[in-house]
Amino acid sequence: MTRPRDLREYLAALDALGDVQEIDTEVGQGLEIGAYIRRCYETRSPAPLFTNIRGTGEGFRLLGAPAALSSAPGRPLARVALSLGLSADAGPHEIVDALAAARRREPIAAREVDTAPCKRNVLLGEQASLARFPTPLLHEGDGGAYVNTWGTIVVRSPEGDWVNWSIARIMRIDDRHLTGLVMHPQHIARAWQLWADRGEPMPFALVQGGDPALPFVSGMPLPDDVDEPGFLGALLGEPVDVVKTETVDLWVPASAEIVIEGHVSVERDADEGPMGEFAGYAPAETTRQPTYTIEAITYRDDPIWPTVVEGEPVDEFHTTTGLTTAAEVLALLREADLPVRTAWAPFEAASHLLVVTVEEDWRAALPGVDSAELTRRIAQVLDGFRSEATVPRVFVLDADVDPADQAELTWALATRCHPEGHRVVRHGPVLPLLACYTAEERHAGRGPKVVHDCLLPEEGRQRRSSFRHIYPADVQQWVLDNWRA
Incomplete structure (x- = not known):
């Protein structure tokens, strides 16, 4: 081509x-x-x-x-x-x-x-x-x-x-x-x-x-x-x-x-x-x-x-800024030798949140590191990101979730993010165009930013109850082979 x-x-x-x-x-x-x-x-x-x-x-x-x-x-x-x-x-x-x-x-x-x-x-x-x-x-x-x-x-x-x-x-x-x-x-x-x-x-x-x-x-x-x-x-x-x-x-x-x-x-x-x-x-x-x-x-x-006529998602700001921000964050996290699978800024979130997924075997790659420490390290890398003022919310998830699948992402954020704890909060520069801040924060150009630890626990992990995750491979294949019939 x-x-x-x-x-x-x-x-x-x-x-x-x-x-x-x-x-x-x-x-x-x-x-x-x-x-x-x-x-x-x-x-x-x-x-x-x-x-x-x-x-x-x-x-x-x-x-x-x-x-x-x-x-x-x-x-x-x-x-x-x-x-x-x-x-x-x-x-x-x-x-x-x-x-x-x-x-x-x-x-x-x-x-x-x-x-x-x-x-x-x-x-x-x-x-x-x-x-x-x-x-x-x-x-x-x-x-x-x-x-x-x-x-x-x-x-x-x-x-x-x-x-x-x-x-x-x-x-x-x-x-x-x-x-x-x-x-x-x-x-x-x-x-x-x-x-x-x-x-x-x-x-x-x-x-x-x-x-x-x-x-x-x-x-x-x-x-x-x-x-x-x-x-x-x-x-x-x-x-x-x-x-x-x-x-x-x-x-x-x-x-x-x-x-x-x-x-x-x-x-x-x-x-x-x-x-x-x-x-x-x-x-x-x-x-x-x-x-x-x-x-x-x-x-x-x-x-x-x-x-471009900007407004509610999805337009070019969301596709361009979402993709390029995710790509730059992914490049920085990989340079820091963190076991990340991908980064994604959901277009529907109007560039107000970013998702980072980490490999499911990340504990083997980082012996002795728990999810709180991994989240802290990700937040530390973001502090060195030139446009970190444009990223008010980051969610860290396991790589079994596809963050570009809007339905799967909504389910994962709702069921894996603690209502109050398991997060790293930072305060610093914020982009005044971000709508989630108060008028005072936007005028000052400063406000809070948070990285949520939404990683599943090592012990007592619940299995996903879906076709792809809870049925044996041979049973899945039987269903697929007989689906049309």
Whole structure:
């Protein structure tokens, strides 16, 4: 199978699965597009490709739900798997393992190229305007039209010794000005602070479209010493082509559909938000954030702008953040030589909990260690996780439970987690966007986090009363052989 290397090849792969639908009906840029995309999430419909958007340039298109759960029968993660270069049939643990395994490989540096299709059309200075691009209002009550929900923001340190590719929401102020979240623990906040301390605006490039794996890597909480271009190369097994921007000293993925260039202000000088977010609620608060000033826009002919409409699960925030967070935690736990089977962030939990399963023979692998100590060691590893502020609840389970099976996970959490004890509680930084905290904790950015010990006891373990666990293998086989009859 040839993996899709840009958004157009990816759409062709989705079309082969019957998982994309062209919307030729004329539509405005009010709430209709956002509402249509939300309904696609909630009905598991094909990804909508809007081709007739009022007020945009001829041929300009917008793709919704680019990496949500798929409508293809029996292939719920087809969009995610195809994005990462895997078979459309890949399952959840195969995807997490692929991301975690790439962390152990040597990075493959990006490859610089002279030009790319995203250079076909160049707008500079006053001409660099969003007026002809599709930037609809996504939710009722949003502070403005959000132009970045799935694009990658490229920045670098003032010295140029490191670059960062990340995803953060960015809101339109007018045709040439934007504002967006610049929050820790994202590296974009670290880069911006370095520029602000020098009193210099930070150069940026905002990439829409491109290699379908790009948003996953841009959203992955990689350690400080791992750069996204090199990791993306390691994941895909080949270097990523990058091309020089027009007006700032940055290199961007050559597979891009649209590249927006400019500088970010030194001060937090704009009101950003609110926006309907991944927790599934529509907050009413705004924050002060820096201003992005657009100085150049380059784009392909008939460009495609991918858009995510966040809300109640499951959308791209839950698939992308859930999978990449689980993969990074799994990689860290394996580096610590802990006998873990997998990690999983259930999409339906809106990125508010993580499950770690340990091998059933973990006691043999760790002589003298009880479940409380193993849970403490897992919590200690999480303390060193760059994005541990985004993980308020962790549940440690035996590997007889498949955490990606929602019914099995619900049963296991209800029957194996003690109502009060058997847990490690820590206090520290928390992401203010997490809905489970009080208003005071969200404003302070600090609160409690817990790791639950849900491991079965060594003695007196009760057998699972299910077809797969309580009947002998020969009896199970007899039932399967005679099932149709």
